[in-house]
Amino acid sequence: MVDIEQINPRNEAALRAWWEVGRAATADRPGKPWPLWEQSRVALPADNPERGVTLVGAIDGREMVGAGLLTRTLKENLHTAMAFAFVRPDRTREGIGRRLVEELEVVAVGDGRPTVQSEAYLPPGGSGAAEHFARAMGYDVASRESIKELTLTDFVERRDALAARAPVPEGYRIITFDTVCPEEHLASFGRLLGMLMSEVPLGDLDLEASEWSAERIRAAEQRQVDTGRHVQTAMAIAPDGSVAGVSDVRVDDSDPVHGQVGITIVDPAHRGRRLGLALKVATHDLAVATYPDLVSVDTSNAEVNTWMNAVNDALGYRTIETLLELQKKL
Template structure:
């Protein structure tokens, strides 16, 4: 068996297919999207793919995400081995090649995620991670809801008195100029505010240039976006929420971050933001889809908001970190 770096599209299609098929629960990003990321990544990341090849067969693969802005010490790895070829050292060989690639790039830790259906125990990924020295540092709950979401108007009316002094404003794609600086501040706060258990990550720092470049990229790629902010009586931004969709996958929408600044909590703004954002999107498109969202299992307030909206649990995700030791760094 040989571990090769994947360049061409055909080998990538097969290798990435092995990763997708290996997922005990299919949440890997779709093939076409992964190929676009490999070919023309956004400025803050690069991506690469390794394949475990035996004869003419791909028996395993690794999808690697290299952050170029924050968290440059980390390499994020997603491994998959063909079901009939497990427990034969393929995963370990891919892991060794991944470690070598990380070290060659000056990184000192690997981060990986394992998933299991809601209510079920850990699967092969967790057993593998544990046996190879990874430490579990974070657990998230993946929830879904059918779109369009029913009953929003009644829920909005019910909570309106609680956030009465705040105004909610929504934009479809680009942040209005007057909010850009404060919106970047909010985006830069999120990584410090969400519970990450034992996981230590460097927070993403947003500048107007970074924001505008992400927005431009989304526009070029035809993404559907809806962002809602809460504006406090003094005109400052108290919180935000964001939801996106991609044209290649109209059946899927992603509910991204929602943040209410600590000093503005307790006014049902988290729920109000999500409801207003959904109402705005639903007035633009009513095409049926599923909304996906993931939150720390310990993030009771956010999960309570999602439960109230009718989200249902789909799977558990565990985040594992392997610190590369001196021998790893020398070999």
């Protein structure tokens, strides 16, 4: 008899069993689909006023055979939650995944979250069991994205040609920093962050814009520092001193060989100058210089975002998976 139980992330033994299920369930995916144990051990129990987290496990006797995760944003989009379910490969097709998802949906409804979103990962351009399971559970495809991976040796080979294609426009300058935004650009940076949801292609995802005060940015930066994550950032400064664009690559102290692109956005008023490519080159330069053992960086972009996909292709990124953004109204 398999029981579904909530897991206390501060119980390290239970958290490790939960993490092992997720690692086994994602082992056949390319790239780096599952965080290292040290990353999960630090991040999941940490207090975070921006995000609520519920972990559930499918327990058979004394073994954990399934793992579920529900996250909720706590500052905006208070009607939504993100649900993920993982089943140990030797225990699939027993209804465990369905029971995990149903439990997560109960938690979401109890928290006043009538819209549940999730993700399914497929071979590029293909289909798979995750998609069929999602549809059987009533989840619609709200957006399609490409997950891409860059080998840093490929970037280094292309770097000089890329920089020549995208010189910093006259009157603009690019600054770089590790995680903590310079004080003089903080307010303008927050204004740009508030544009993200309106500027990034969301498909049919039911998401609202956010507001980023100086205090909120500083608190988020401190959480990154506390968990050992470095946000290697490049910021474009316009002739009038405002922040025209920003891009970053994130690397954890516990995993200095893998990086992940966080955000890339250029203010619509400053587009058409190849600032996006210039920012990307600057962030990758910074990551390579800071982490000599860095092997790869991954990112994801909506398939309809032809501009950003072209930039990433030029950098040397190659598609390794298709990501389906899923949504269900409870």
